[in-house]
Amino acid sequence: MKREALLDSSKRFSFVAATDSLHEAARQAVGYADFGAPVYLSGFRVLVDAYDREARFSQAGEEAVRHLLIHLLANRLRAQRMWTENPAILRTEIRRPLFILGTVRSGTTVLHQLLSQDPANQVVENWLALRPRPRPPRELWEDDPDFQQAVRAGEAMARRDPALKAIHFVTADAADECFHLLQQNFTDHFFDQTAHVPSYSAWFDRTDMVPSYERHRDLLKLIGWTSPERRWLLKYPSHLAHLRALFAVYPDACIVHTHRDPCKVIPSICSLLAHVRAFYEDHVDLAAVGRQNVDYWSTRLEAYLKTRRAYNPAQFFDLHFGEILSDPVGAAKRVYAYFHLEWTDDLDQRLRRWQADNPRDKHGEHVYRAEDFGLTDDAIAARFGRYMTHFNIERERSR
Secondary structure, eight states: OOHHHHSOTTOSOOTTTTHHHHHHHHHHHHTOOOOOOTTHHHHHHHHHHHHHHTOOOOHHHHHHHHHHHHHHHHHHHHHHHHHHHOGGGGGOOOOSOEEEESSTTSSHHHHHHHHTTOTTEEOOBHHHHHSOOOOOOGGGGGGOHHHHHHHHHHHHHHHHOTTHHHHOOOOTTSBOOTHHHHGGGTOOHHHHHSSOOHHHHHHHHHSOOHHHHHHHHHHHHHHGGGOTTSEEEEEOGGGGGGHHHHHHHOTTOEEEEEEOOHHHHHHHHHHHHHHHHTTTOSSOOHHHHHHHHHHHHHHHHHHHHHHHTTSOGGGEEEEEHHHHHHOHHHHHHHHHHHTTOOOOHHHHHHHHHHHHHSOTTTTOOOOOOGGGGTOOHHHHHHHTHHHHHHTTOOOOOOO
């Protein structure tokens, strides 16, 4: 059977057929032609093939993904040009980066935002995550076209789905997750969470992530070129699925792992991703979202328990959600003490001011139920039993 016959007749656009034109659109946008090492093409080709054969995009979602692919290709070009024009960027060193990881909705965001108030730390701000480049002085950001574009993008998303502000709210100047950097190699969980692409998921599960983390490192060097002396503070829950690659590239990394009852975490993750997926599909299969995330996080945590044993226990600090919730600044202070980082009275005051200005549910309450995704608390707990026992995680009472 010919490939064309396998495609949904309602398809308006073939991502595979557009491979060359997507690359050319990126070249035209940047005025540069070197995409760097071709390793990215493996993920790109698997992804666009899955988009054509499996995805269920709405017309708006299809268009958004087309623009995303061009955007990521253009970001590769911009980074490659800056590294070529100034090779000294890649000769800088990143020492003892602090990684926050753990399941989504387990306190990673509040801890990340809190520790980003330390002037000794540098983060991947949202606008620089979206378009990596050397970080300019703070007083110049508001007049920067890239910053203004990030502000507009955030406002547009909030207008389309106001509930996202209560679920996960990030401003253009705030610390963001570093999945944007991994996306440049087309190796990230984002792609199979925003579309039904099981063949991409299967490929992603077995791919070598070291090249993607090497690019992640080089993009950090690019963003931090103007302040290489500052410590990197990074956060992304899915880092726990790629521990071997992370340590291969960052052997002296300091890991903060947050933990929370999966019966609370999983429905919350599903709610977030259902909202995000609605940007790309007319009908979101909530039960499928539930199954996918129970499978994804339970298998990743099982593998993580085994992988973590291979590394120095002193490089890991475990922190439970309840500790972050009851005393965020105290939890941050314990992280610093564990990794022998400097804590001052001024830093303590900075963090307490941020905490006072950012109470829980500042942007509204995130409401969700396991039942909405075809799940029950008991079924979730059964899938995560070994993880919960290992880290002494107790079931939470409803708020």
